[in-house]
Amino acid sequence: MSELFEGLLRGYDERRRAELVAAYMAVEHAAEPVPEVRFPALREPALRRTVEEMLALSGRTLVRSEQTSWISGYRDDVAAELAKDEECVPPVQERAVLALVLIHSVAIPRAAGLLEDDSWLSPYPTPAEELRRRTQLPVGELDAALRRLRLAGLVSQVKAGADDSGGFVPGPQFHRLTPAARRRLQEELILAAGPDSPLAAAIRARRRGREREQGESE
Amino acid sequence: MSTASENPAASLDDVLVGEAVLGVYRQMFAALARDSGAVVDDPELVDVAETLLAAFADAGEDGLSREQMRYVCRRYPSEVFENRLRVLKGLGAVREVFPKPNQLRYRASFTSVVGLMFVRRMMLDGGQSEMHRLLALEQLNVADPRMTPEQARAGAEGLARAFRLWSVELVTLTNGTIEELREQAPKLWGTEEILLRAERLHGAILRRWPQLDRTCTDLRAAIYAYGDASRRAAARLTDSAGTTRNLTLLPPETWRTFARTAGREELAAVLDGFVFDAAAPWHEPSAVVTAVEDGPRATPPRPAPPRPSVPDTGLSDDTGSDATAMERLRAMAEEVLRGRDRVAVHEVLAQDWVTARRTLADLSSAHLHPELPYRLVWSDGLDVRPDGAPTWVTPGWFERT
Amino acid sequence: MDPQVLARARARVLGAPSVAAADPVPAGTAAAADGDRVWLLPVWPDGATPALLEEYQTAPMPLDRAGQARRVLAAALRCCWTRLDDAPWPGTPSTVAAVLDVYAGMSRGDADLARRWATGELRRLADTGWLLLDEGSGGQGGTVRPGPRISLWAEHTLSSLRSLLHRLPEPPRPAPETHAQDPLEAPPAVPPPRPAEPAEPAGTGASVDEAAAGEPPRSGGERAPSVPPVVFRSPSVNEPAAAPAPPAEKSSTVDNPVQAGPGEARPGSGDDPSGSGGE
Numbered sequence: 001m002s003e004l005f006e007g008l009l010r011g012y013d014e015r016r017r018a019e020l021v022a023a024y025m026a027v028e029h030a031a032e033p034v035p036e037v038r039f040p041a042l043r044e045p046a047l048r049r050t051v052e053e054m055l056a057l058s059g060r061t062l063v064r065s066e067q068t069s070w071i072s073g074y075r076d077d078v079a080a081e082l083a084k085d086e087e088c089v090p091p092v093q094e095r096a097v098l099a100l101v102l103i104h105s106v107a108i109p110r111a112a113g114l115l116e117d118d119s120w121l122s123p124y125p126t127p128a129e130e131l132r133r134r135t136q137l138p139v140g141e142l143d144a145a146l147r148r149l150r151l152a153g154l155v156s157q158v159k160a161g162a163d164d165s166g167g168f169v170p171g172p173q174f175h176r177l178t179p180a181a182r183r184r185l186q187e188e189l190i191l192a193a194g195p196d197s198p199l200a201a202a203i204r205a206r207r208r209g210r211e212r213e214q215g216e217s218e
Numbered sequence: 219m220s221t222a223s224e225n226p227a228a229s230l231d232d233v234l235v236g237e238a239v240l241g242v243y244r245q246m247f248a249a250l251a252r253d254s255g256a257v258v259d260d261p262e263l264v265d266v267a268e269t270l271l272a273a274f275a276d277a278g279e280d281g282l283s284r285e286q287m288r289y290v291c292r293r294y295p296s297e298v299f300e301n302r303l304r305v306l307k308g309l310g311a312v313r314e315v316f317p318k319p320n321q322l323r324y325r326a327s328f329t330s331v332v333g334l335m336f337v338r339r340m341m342l343d344g345g346q347s348e349m350h351r352l353l354a355l356e357q358l359n360v361a362d363p364r365m366t367p368e369q370a371r372a373g374a375e376g377l378a379r380a381f382r383l384w385s386v387e388l389v390t391l392t393n394g395t396i397e398e399l400r401e402q403a404p405k406l407w408g409t410e411e412i413l414l415r416a417e418r419l420h421g422a423i424l425r426r427w428p429q430l431d432r433t434c435t436d437l438r439a440a441i442y443a444y445g446d447a448s449r450r451a452a453a454r455l456t457d458s459a460g461t462t463r464n465l466t467l468l469p470p471e472t473w474r475t476f477a478r479t480a481g482r483e484e485l486a487a488v489l490d491g492f493v494f495d496a497a498a499p500w501h502e503p504s505a506v507v508t509a510v511e512d513g514p515r516a517t518p519p520r521p522a523p524p525r526p527s528v529p530d531t532g533l534s535d536d537t538g539s540d541a542t543a544m545e546r547l548r549a550m551a552e553e554v555l556r557g558r559d560r561v562a563v564h565e566v567l568a569q570d571w572v573t574a575r576r577t578l579a580d581l582s583s584a585h586l587h588p589e590l591p592y593r594l595v596w597s598d599g600l601d602v603r604p605d606g607a608p609t610w611v612t613p614g615w616f617e618r619t
Numbered sequence: 620m621d622p623q624v625l626a627r628a629r630a631r632v633l634g635a636p637s638v639a640a641a642d643p644v645p646a647g648t649a650a651a652a653d654g655d656r657v658w659l660l661p662v663w664p665d666g667a668t669p670a671l672l673e674e675y676q677t678a679p680m681p682l683d684r685a686g687q688a689r690r691v692l693a694a695a696l697r698c699c700w701t702r703l704d705d706a707p708w709p710g711t712p713s714t715v716a717a718v719l720d721v722y723a724g725m726s727r728g729d730a731d732l733a734r735r736w737a738t739g740e741l742r743r744l745a746d747t748g749w750l751l752l753d754e755g756s757g758g759q760g761g762t763v764r765p766g767p768r769i770s771l772w773a774e775h776t777l778s779s780l781r782s783l784l785h786r787l788p789e790p791p792r793p794a795p796e797t798h799a800q801d802p803l804e805a806p807p808a809v810p811p812p813r814p815a816e817p818a819e820p821a822g823t824g825a826s827v828d829e830a831a832a833g834e835p836p837r838s839g840g841e842r843a844p845s846v847p848p849v850v851f852r853s854p855s856v857n858e859p860a861a862a863p864a865p866p867a868e869k870s871s872t873v874d875n876p877v878q879a880g881p882g883e884a885r886p887g888s889g890d891d892p893s894g895s896g897g898e
Binding site: 029088089096099104106115130135136137138151152173186188190193203 | 407408409410411448449451452453455456459460461462463464465466467468469470472473474476477478479480481482483484485486487488489490491492493494495496497500
């Protein structure tokens, strides 16, 4: 299937070509961001540009993590376009459960000052009990939704430890959000949980302003 | 901006208008309780403070120089002024700032304004013991038939001053460091609800006392300025948001309440418009071969047994030879199985946890013993039984092989 | 936005979506033909697959119970890859019951337990494009076939798998109706093995236990594309059957040079004699 990539890879010698292919496959399929020390094609800016172009062929892009690691995600414009199609978005039950895991594992520890990391990964599991007993979700749907979320890598299960009951945390897919997607997720959570706060008002105002700008420029 | 004794761990009470106000009241309560002698009994102190604070509100971010403060309080004798200023500084109501090098200015802390209003009302009403709702209380007063226009005016003016001082604080924070803004602004800024109530209060005052239209206009302007300052502070924070940093701007209780009360659609809406990869594991042919060749029983690899599973208890006094140990395990296994070929683990463990733990350890030993024909097989998952012992159970079977 | 870019991204979001064979296949997509449908697959440079990650000590997305999944996949291939000289895709349909039997034969210990596990695993493999599962049709627990991702296997990686499959337990004789014209299978003499009933649940509760065969069968609520709704017709249309292999093989893929003809070693780059090649 190199016809697709041939144009981009053609100019390189065998070794470089292999490095590009390796870097491309790594960022597309790895569980976690890939350290650039291991992949010359991610370290060298010119090669990395080519990797970015290879990714762009499928609507993907590089996502940087902690300065020197890389992984891939959907380009923002492509994601926005695909999200309009209901088939491309996870079903309601799964999204609802996932939102709860984000709240319990990230938002609450963050707000309580327990989570220093500025990311969506968290060591604080959302207990199954919390999802079962203390939400408005129908319990019957819960297990199937969790199963599918785990299969898709959106949620990971943490087994019970000595001092906690275990539960669920956001899964490795959350490494693959672009900066804009991360920010939007944060905003959506704030809009949902605190619609009344000045922060929500500021977010809404900013979005209105942006829409107006886009409308004017079209 | 606020005094050092501000309590950042004050929890949110949904009944109150805002976290900021509650924190402020509690702080002033404490301060007044401590210094009630110094403050309450001295109406002159209150007068000087009020005069100064009115001036501070008008001065804005730059604050006042010493000379300006003295001038504003010129009708008080110098000694009184100095004394009162010293007490106010001690209470944290007035503090020094250095907007430019070699330039000493003073600014007021908004907490003191609220405290002073409280004090004033206490003095006027002779003993109102609690003021836990600034705006609601004002609202009640407006409805109170005994309230006079003068009292209403004073109240409205005080409220306006409070809003103006909060605005000044917010503007200052907005122009300061992001960290301080993120930490302090949520204590100060007004939610839609506060602003709405303030506007309603303003309307109520104006309706009842149309002659106070000038005061009310000032109040209205102050409310708007406060709303504006709140929004600007929030806007600066949204601009600077990291990935999850802004999540700290809602208190944990707000998140928890939302999680517990939001319906499925509301929760799902958070992830509207996000796409993710489909599950797409890769099974390389050689990996398939390895899996078949290496899978000893081709049954699922055992997940970690539930904790604690320390196969050490209860066996320590069993120092016999291996044959003895093996026989003991065999006897135990047969007893557990009771003639059946397999038994569910949770049935076996339906005892007090100490005994159950020992039994589980023995089952594991029987399973691991190479010469004994038993097997302990776990399935995936974790089931919770809050009133059982243990309170979690991973479904499993102990069986004869 | 380039519609082909969008189509490739969409294929990753949906897994292995299918389009009607009549529709144009987006250029630059790998496709696996399947009767009246075509499955859209990811496109990788220079014949690379995710197995490459292992060479660079990079872990792929984690999968619970990967070993079990692969063993069940092996059992399924034992039943569905009837002519080992051919490519495994598209393979031959088999009954779920037959696959479960093979799997139970591969496992020690309780056969019912093994079947329960395997049923869950078949569904997971179907959800991820490695099998095509239709639990409602043909009795015997349904029908199963290799899934479109199988077509991504490079021919030169298959030899060890072929020899393994020889050594797996033989699938039971099928019932007469479903494999009428298949010359490989002798006329059935024994009644089909007992179907895989969902028996008592394996544990105390169904919590997050994937083995619980009490799961409702897949229906339209899931992401439909990876599980075809009664998509395949009688085997004679799809399988190479008695026809000589090469033409059937070539027609089974549109664009993917990795999809080898029988026995050929394919070069990694794009000189595919059968493919259209153009974008």
